[in-house]
Amino acid sequence: MLNLAKQWGWTGNDTETHLGKLxxxxxxxxxxxxxxxxxxxxxxxxxxxxxxxPLRTMMSALNKEGYAVSRSHIASNAIKTNCPMAVCIRIAKELQQC
Structure with a gap:
């Protein structure tokens, strides 16, 4: 879809437009x-x-621990991850202490 959107001129050469980012x-x-x-x-x-x-900090910490993670397009302060909630809580607490 991203390639077609670029071909049709709906996005620029980069993905900085709203549609491209989405x-x-x-x-x-x-x-x-x-x-x-x-x-x-x-x-x-x-x-x-x-x-x-912070979203990026949490995503980075999850990646460092070996979990898959992505931002969610549904909510601006949400992530998709295969990390269990209990581990997310532990990581968030550790980040708070830094």
Missing amino acids: LKQIIDESDPKLPFGYIKLDEVASRAKINSP
Whole structure:
């Protein structure tokens, strides 16, 4: 879809347009390692009883631990990951201490 959108002039040569960003995000979300649904970082923070960690920081920490992770196109403060919620909570707590 992204290639067709570029061919039809709906996006620029890069993916910086709104449509291009959306399509890139959907491509990232289609990783077969990722389950259906998403996790809001506010929910992780609530369960961990901390402030919500920055999205990119949390994604980076999950990647470093070997989990697949992507932003969700559904909610701006949500991720898709194959990481269990309990581990997400632990990682968020560790990030809060840094």
